[in-house]
Amino acid sequence: MSTGGTTRPGHARHRLDDVIHAPVRFSIVATLAAVDEAEFALVRDEVEVSDSVLSKQVSTLEQAGYVRVRKGYVGKRPRTWLSLTRPGRAAYESHLAALREIAGG
């Protein structure tokens, strides 16, 4: 959009990340943004979704390159850990910046 020959930046809503914007995925990313790494079960409990819903949403975030999934063990029990990738963290920060702009009116 241009006015009088100068280009105006688009509305902040255009800078919202489509992958992160979905409510469940936003909650997942917000939880992971506060940590270096978190157990799958912790994220499931924080976001209040079932294992299958979380798996599906995590797959979407993983395909976007925003989330890394690591599998391992604590004692003999298998565990899955989730973390944000560098691009995922950058996308989340950018998403938050757009939200702040919208929130500010």
Next chain:
Amino acid sequence: MNDITPQEARARLAHAEAATERRTGDRRVHGRATAAFGLIMGAYLTLSRLGEGTGWQTPLLAAYAGLLVLLTLWQTRATRSWPRRARTICYSGLAGSFLLFMAGVMTFNYREHQRELAGLATAEEPGLLVLAGVLVAVPMVLAGLVVQRGTRA
């Protein structure tokens, strides 16, 4: 297009802020475990030197290893996440304490050797051993305090 009202945006920002604050429990565990690791390392350096030649060294080493294992198990099982930057801070503290521990061991070995050459008693001054133990603990205790207090993500 992602249509969102200012109210909705504010609600999401509040949600994001709350997600950060909910990790205080894990911070507390990681912070206390890190500080405890440092205190155990420092105590071991002091006590192992004080107990030289008394037959206490093997039980002391077993107790040291056992405490480290128990502490690791507690830290692993009592937490479900590593808060932001906590792992880096803990490992930095561990590196600092480990370097001071090794420096302490080498210094005391050197001093002992020098005293042997001079025909003096080989026992180290207890005050110096306690000071060395405290110095070894300091990096991990500080790292534990920083982790427990938290840093902005």
